[in-house]
Amino acid sequence: MVRSAKTKRSSNSSRQIRDPEATQQQILDAAEEEFSKHGLSGARIEAIATRAGVTTAMIHYYFENKEGLYKTVLQRPATECHDVLHELNLENLPPEEALKTLIRAAIAYEAAHPRRGMLWFQEANQNQGKYFKLGNWQETFAYIIKVLERGIAEETFRQLDPFVTCIQIIGICTFYFNAHENIKHITPDVDRLSPEMIEKYTQAAVNLILAGVRA
Amino acid sequence: MVRSAKTKRSSNSSRQIRDPEATQQQILDAAEEEFSKHGLSGARIEAIATRAGVTTAMIHYYFENKEGLYKTVLQRPATECHDVLHELNLENLPPEEALKTLIRAAIAYEAAHPRRGMLWFQEANQNQGKYFKLGNWQETFAYIIKVLERGIAEETFRQLDPFVTCIQIIGICTFYFNAHENIKHITPDVDRLSPEMIEKYTQAAVNLILAGVRA
DNA sequence: GTCTATAATACGATAGAC
DNA sequence: GTCTATCGTATTATAGAC
Numbered sequence: 225m226v227r228s229a230k231t232k233r234s235s236n237s238s239r240q241i242r243d244p245e246a247t248q249q250q251i252l253d254a255a256e257e258e259f260s261k262h263g264l265s266g267a268r269i270e271a272i273a274t275r276a277g278v279t280t281a282m283i284h285y286y287f288e289n290k291e292g293l294y295k296t297v298l299q300r301p302a303t304e305c306h307d308v309l310h311e312l313n314l315e316n317l318p319p320e321e322a323l324k325t326l327i328r329a330a331i332a333y334e335a336a337h338p339r340r341g342m343l344w345f346q347e348a349n350q351n352q353g354k355y356f357k358l359g360n361w362q363e364t365f366a367y368i369i370k371v372l373e374r375g376i377a378e379e380t381f382r383q384l385d386p387f388v389t390c391i392q393i394i395g396i397c398t399f400y401f402n403a404h405e406n407i408k409h410i411t412p413d414v415d416r417l418s419p420e421m422i423e424k425y426t427q428a429a430v431n432l433i434l435a436g437v438r439a
Numbered sequence: 440m441v442r443s444a445k446t447k448r449s450s451n452s453s454r455q456i457r458d459p460e461a462t463q464q465q466i467l468d469a470a471e472e473e474f475s476k477h478g479l480s481g482a483r484i485e486a487i488a489t490r491a492g493v494t495t496a497m498i499h500y501y502f503e504n505k506e507g508l509y510k511t512v513l514q515r516p517a518t519e520c521h522d523v524l525h526e527l528n529l530e531n532l533p534p535e536e537a538l539k540t541l542i543r544a545a546i547a548y549e550a551a552h553p554r555r556g557m558l559w560f561q562e563a564n565q566n567q568g569k570y571f572k573l574g575n576w577q578e579t580f581a582y583i584i585k586v587l588e589r590g591i592a593e594e595t596f597r598q599l600d601p602f603v604t605c606i607q608i609i610g611i612c613t614f615y616f617n618a619h620e621n622i623k624h625i626t627p628d629v630d631r632l633s634p635e636m637i638e639k640y641t642q643a644a645v646n647l648i649l650a651g652v653r654a
Numbered sequence: 655g656t657c658t659a660t661a662a663t664a665c666g667a668t669a670g671a672c
Numbered sequence: 673g674t675c676t677a678t679c680g681t682a683t684t685a686t687a688g689a690c
Contacts, residue, residue, distance in 0.1 A: 242655050261564050266481025269684060279657060284685060286655095342564050348620035349476050349557050356621040365625055382650075387626065388643045395614025396607045403606075405563035406571040410580055411602065428603045435597075436651035457673050484666060494675060499667060501673095 248286050250276040255297045260339040263346030264294045264355075295355060298347065301340045302359030308333060309367040319375030323437070324430050326368060330397040331426045338417070341402040365390060375437065382439045389437065396429050463501050465491040470512045475554040478561030479509045479570075510570060513562065516555045517574030523548060524582040534590030538652070539645055541583060545612040546641045553632070556617040580605060590652065597654040604652065611644050 254275035258267045269290055273280045287293035312329055314322040334341065347356050368390045375381030400407070404416060415421065469490035473482045484505055488495045502508035527544055529537040549556060562571050583605045590596030615622075619631060630636065 244655070247655080262478065262481050263476075266477050268682090270682085280684075281658085281686080282656065289685075339564075342560060344621055345557060345560055345617055348618055349554075353621040353624050357624045361621075362625050384646070385639070385643055388640055389647065391615055391618075391622065391640075392611045392644065392647055394618075395610040395612075397610075399610025399614060400606055402560055403563055403609075406559055406568040406576075407606065409568050409572045410577050424600070425603055425606075428600055429607065431599070432604065432607055432648075432651035435653070436647035438650070459673070462673080483664090485664085495666075496668080496676085497674065505666075 247278060247282060251278060251283055251286060252297060255293050256343065257339055259294060259297055259346065260342040263350040265350055298343065298355050298359065301343065302361065306360055306364045309364055314367060314371050319371055319378060319380045320434060322371045323434065326371060327397060327430050327433060328426055331429060334398055334401045335422050338401045341398045368393065379439050381437045384437060393433055396433065400425055462493060462497060466493060466498055466501060467512060470508050471558065472554055474509060474512055474561065475557040478565040480565055513558065513570050513574065516558065517576065521575055521579045524579055529582060529586050534586055534593060534595045535649060537586045538649060541586060542608065542612060542645050542648060543641055546644060549613055549616045550637050553616045556613045583608065594654050596652045599652060608648055611648065615640055
């Protein structure tokens with residue numbers, strides 16, 4: 225079976241292949257999942273190594289120690305979220321359109337990275353956001369807040385606290401995914417992560433939020 | 440310093456006092472905090488024991504092992520949440536009033552138990568809700584869903600998916616607290632857990648949700 | 655750059671004294 | 673009912689061969 229060295233390297237078959245970038249990427253992916261589940265303190269280097277198909281020595285070679293790996297893992301979604309919002313060019317859309325676009329993008333991002341929300345909850349509750357501070361989240365939040373402020377100024381949106389509303393929007397867009405493994409036991413017959421159900425949730429979120437903020 | 444055996448027993452001063460109920464309660468409180476931060480696998484029995492002012496042997500004596508303690512910890516909020524909703528007698532209020540009452544109660548509960556939300560996120564993501572299933576959450580959710588269904592039937596609320604809206608409401612009411620330790624770094628000058636700020640958030644949540652669901 | 659082997663510590667659980 | 677002491681195992685991190 226042919227396999228590009230840049231793509232996935234399965235755990236057992238291919239050792240001793242030298243591809244530093246691929247190795248680091250595999251470690252980061254595995255670490256993101258492990259840290260999401262267990263946070264910094266609970267994550268097991270051995271588990272990350274196994275999932276990535278490398279040895280624990282490799283992890284220490286590239287990332288010094290568990291904390292170094294953790295910091296690197298947190299950085300990726302921080303910059304990604306910022307870039308996603310930046311590239312939406314929300315400032316060129318009327319407030320209602322911008323808000324709709326924003327909600328759709330946020331939920332799509334959650335659906336594409338269903339584990340990442342937990343990464344931040346772990347960080348908040350285990351480390352009091354000590355490493356969260358290192359990201360450029362203030363700027364990322366500002367994209368959302370500006371849309372709301374613009375809507376208030378134009379009187380499309382009612383008088384509301386932009387920051388508080390921003391938090392509420394993020395809560396709506398993320399809870400569905402972060403709590404999914406519990407929620408699925410409430411309605412076991414429905415696969416709420418299917419594309420159809422996610423689209424349904426997205427539409428419902430747009431409806432609730434837009435009706436909720438309109439003047 | 441006089442101290443009731445039923446109240447808190449500080450870690451270092453008072454050992455060897457026999458008060459089984461107080462001891463169990465202290466272990467449960469300490470365990471709730473530890474499990475909230477680290478989940479089942481990441482929690483340290485030693486840390487729970489220290490926080491509770493007992494030895495690890497005591498924990499094994501009362502709860503058999505870590506899993507037994509975990510199950511007992513999860514049960515408390517499950518029954519409490521159900522009871523809180525039950526005692527609100529929502530069925531006696533018109534839908535809008537019921538929804539308002541519900542939101543206020545949910546946020547007040549979160550504010551009183553700011554760690555418990557994480558307990559469920561840990562459970563969802565570490566154990567896929569295996570122990571969540573043991574609670575009576577289906578019934579608890581039903582209280583909220585019934586309010587929404589009643590509002591739709593009376594045409595006070597627009598046509599919406601009651602379950603999905605229920606999830607959205609919980610997301611709004613909980614995210615603020617679960618993510619607080621990260622959020623506080625975005626606006627470091629504001630104490631968002633002060634009574635005034637929590638009341639402000641509550642009012643904003645009522646406004647958003649009621650405007651969001653109205654016909 | 656990757657591996658094997660191992661040192662050093664941390665943790666869950668139990669036995670047995672009081 | 674509570675404590676001290678300890679066994680066995682799991683885990684992080686490093687040293688050194690290839």
